[in-house]
Amino acid sequence: MTGALPAMAWRIATRVASPLLPLFLARRVRRGKEIAARLPERQGHGADRPPGRLVWLHAASVGESQSLLPLLTALARRAPDLHFLVTTGTVTSAALLAERLPPALAARTRHRFVPLDVPAWVARFLDTWRPDAGIFVESELWPNLIAAATARNIPLGLVNARLSKKATATWARLPGFAARVLGAFRLVAAQTHADADRLRQIGAAEVQSWGNLKAAAAPLPADPAELARLRTILAGRPVFVAASTHPGEEAAILAARPAGVLTILVPRHPDRGAEVAALAGAAPRRSLGATPGPADPVWVADTLGELGLWFRLAGAAFIGGSLVPLGGHNPLEAARLGCPVIFGPHMGNFSEAAALLLQAGGAIQVPDAAALAAEVAAVLTNARKAGDMVAAAMAAMGRPDGSEALPDRLAAVILPWLPPAEAAGVADAEPGASVAPG
Incomplete structure (x- = not known):
């Protein structure tokens, strides 16, 4: 089973549900789970793409977005021309990301709330942002978003991947669909050996087990x-x-x-x-x-x-x-x-x-x-x-488990996916050149 039928069913279901989703979002606004002024982002609006090469990184919530910081730092250090788009799904993750990003990195980074997984909304998001690569963190797997990125030949990676026993059992009911979703990723890097085994069980062809990005994070700050x-x-x-x-x-x-x-x-x-x-x-x-x-x-x-x-x-x-x-x-x-x-x-x-x-x-x-x-x-x-x-x-x-080197190891795999700086029109970019956040 290729997973084509479940993928089609998911596309149809999300299209049918889309007229009701604004009501769902409005309810989340009333509960403080969304920002009213930024609801258009949930439908793929609000692009402000900087010139040159752009890496898109998606993290669901607070923990995932914080685990991105070492990887962002490693990518920025290796490629001074890069800009970054970070998408998240929660208000708290957006606020904490803005607080924790170092100023130099913040100047090269835009944040948007990820569009809901409706085909037209994810298409608008990808067509206006035009990322050169996409990195998903942990277990945030949206089938329409991943399929649309694949159709546009956007190279994708899944890093710090984890999968609970419950989620594994759910995906295992549709093995072809799971393999189709996971097959879109050029790199699947799991947090633990157990996570790697579970990802293989549901169809990930090649999974690396290189450690947890959270172990490479700097100590939490305090005033x-x-x-x-x-x-x-x-x-x-x-x-x-x-x-x-x-x-x-x-x-x-x-x-x-x-x-x-x-x-x-x-x-x-x-x-x-x-x-x-x-x-x-x-x-x-x-x-x-x-x-x-x-x-x-x-x-x-x-x-x-x-x-x-x-x-x-x-x-x-x-x-x-x-x-x-x-x-x-x-x-x-x-x-x-x-x-x-x-x-x-x-x-x-x-x-x-x-x-x-x-x-x-x-x-x-x-x-x-x-x-x-x-x-x-x-x-x-x-x-x-x-x-x-x-x-x-x-x-x-302090054991030599490779956690400190993990961000650089991931960056070394991801950067070759990008077009050369010259091809992106940024050959003359100065090191550290930045664009004000949108």
């Missing part, structure tokens, strides 16, 4: 003045941070939090701040400018892009998405900042990173929230235990 201010306010208080939490986790953490400890709850989605604060008995909220008083046991950090601040303040960090079956979040971010790491049983999205830390003694895995309280208390009250965990994690992350 030095704000860090100093909060350290003064919290002086003498043991601090525990529950990072990137999801519904069902906050209540369990609150019920099991150690006595006498300030617990900082950082919901994965900041718009849940009011809900989380209510669970915590009207706890003060960072987004409202509140700081915890001496009698406040909980502080809700419902802001975007400040995990680097909380990991530097905390004596222990719980990694969210792991007490509920969501696959967890990146434990290396906290470990890289010298914060002892604890996570629950569900770490499938970062299985190799979790195993790396656990095998070295640089992290603790708990079966449930009840066990979490005892482990947090043990780490916060035993400086030697905490120090040993940090040292073990740092040693494990």
Whole structure:
């Protein structure tokens, strides 16, 4: 089975659904999930293509867009004439990308929200942006968008690819369709060996397993003045941070939090701040400018892009998405900042990173929230235990697994796909020449 019939069915279904999609987008605007003024981008409008060679990189949300930064840097360093288009699907990813891009790189980068997978909308997007190559990150596979890019002879790569067991089972029901979608990519580079095996199961012909771009990322930033201010306010208080939490986790953490400890709850989605604060008995909220008083046991950090601040303040960090079956979040971010790491049983999205830390003694895995309280208390009250965990994690992350070289390795594969600078009309571009963002 070639997958032609499911591909045709998907094209027809998205065309039929397209008149209703503006209502879907309007509902997302009301929920804060879209920006009203930028809704035309979801239909492929809003192109502002810079001259010369353009690499398009697509990432679904916050984690994926942040993993792009090392690759963007490597591509920009190797080809000073390149410009970049980054597409994402969420408001938070757009805001954090704008905050984290270095100024020189930001001047060479445009951001747009990815068009919904309607044939006419993706055609408009590709025909007006005319990218010279497209790079998809992780598991964001839109069949019409990929097929339209292939029809235009745009070389495509899938990097930092991952595929959960559930997604593998779903794609496996249509093996020809899966093979058709994955066959569009010249390069499929998986995060882990397990991801590579799952991608092969659903029809990816050649899969590389070169490591995780997130392991090559720079440490999360923090404002030095704000860090100093909060350290003064919290002086003498043991601090525990529950990072990137999801519904069902906050209540369990609150019920099991150690006595006498300030617990900082950082919901994965900041718009849940009011809900989380209510669970915590009207706890003060960072987004409202509140700081915890001496009698406040909980502080809700419902802001975007400040995990680097909380990991530097905390004596222990719980990694969210792991007490509920969501696959967890990146434990290396906290470990890289010298914060002892604890996570629950569900770490499938970062299985190799979790195993790396656990095998070295640089992290603790708990079966449930009840066990979490005892482990947090043990780490916060035993400086030697905490120090040993940090040292073990740092040693494990310093192993020569190739993660630091991965962005350059990917860039070396991608750049030959592009036309020569002369062919793109940029032979005379000066190193570092830039175009103001659109």
